[in-house]
Amino acid sequence: MNVREAKRAKGLDVTNIVGDVVIRRATVADAPVIAAVRIDSWRATYRGIIPDAYLDGMKVEDSTAIWSRILSATSSAANVFVAEVDGEVLGFAAGMTLKEARLGYDSELTAIYLEPSVQRAGIGRRLVAHVAATLASAGANNMLVWVLAENRPARQFYEMLGAELLVEQPFSWDGLDLQEAGYGWRTIRVN
Ligand SMILES: CC(C)(COP(=O)(O)OP(=O)(O)OC[C@H]1O[C@@H](n2cnc3c(N)ncnc32)[C@H](O)[C@@H]1OP(=O)(O)O)[C@@H](O)C(=O)NCCC(=O)NCCS
Numbered sequence: 001m002n003v004r005e006a007k008r009a010k011g012l013d014v015t016n017i018v019g020d021v022v023i024r025r026a027t028v029a030d031a032p033v034i035a036a037v038r039i040d041s042w043r044a045t046y047r048g049i050i051p052d053a054y055l056d057g058m059k060v061e062d063s064t065a066i067w068s069r070i071l072s073a074t075s076s077a078a079n080v081f082v083a084e085v086d087g088e089v090l091g092f093a094a095g096m097t098l099k100e101a102r103l104g105y106d107s108e109l110t111a112i113y114l115e116p117s118v119q120r121a122g123i124g125r126r127l128v129a130h131v132a133a134t135l136a137s138a139g140a141n142n143m144l145v146w147v148l149a150e151n152r153p154a155r156q157f158y159e160m161l162g163a164e165l166l167v168e169q170p171f172s173w174d175g176l177d178l179q180e181a182g183y184g185w186r187t188i189r190v191n
Helices: 003-009 028-046 052-056 060-072 123-137 152-160
Strands: 021-025 079-085 088-102 105-114 143-148 164-173 176-185
Touching (some): 028 060, 028 079, 060 079, 123 143, 152 164, 152 176
Parallel strands (some): 105 143
Antiparallel strands (some): 021 079, 079 088, 088 105, 143 176
């Protein structure tokens, strides 16, 4: 049970279920915590969709190295934001403008992952809004996101935020055969 459900079950106000939430741009120093949040969130979300061996074999060090590279790149190609709850990074989201449009879309929300304990408290919505606003300032008109077809909660999240389903197709990733769904926001404004 997550914090929101736990509070709701007790009849408590759930509008402010977590302490202070601060959304800020990520720095290279956030690479290890982004890596850790991503792995926790993957294991909680993709168990049963992605093979256990893959999930259990994910290593924080490997992911930290990748995020360090992304965050230390001099170009602003990757826009990464973290969500701090009471000073602790518990979620992040990233997006980038696309050099070549895909399906007619010129930017992409490339990742959004929250620790399970703080999901469903409005943080994801705020992170998407930050990424979208930044991409809009960089000249993007619209925004694409790819999601594993079986990830129903995330699909509902994107649909609630106004994205429309564009395509469902098989894809191969890191040796895994999966099914993906592409969603798009026709205008970059995401509230
Ligand atoms: C998907 C995710 C980013 C959404 O962020 P979040 O902070 O949990 O979502 P929010 O609280 O901002 O939700 C906004 C609205 O989206 C919808 N929504 C969000 N999560 C949902 C879920 N699990 N099931 C159904 N609807 C959901 C709801 O309508 C929600 O509003 P409500 O809670 O007032 O009903 C987050 O839950 C997460 O990290 N999930 C695991 C990782 C993942 O799947 N990432 C996406 C990879 S493509």
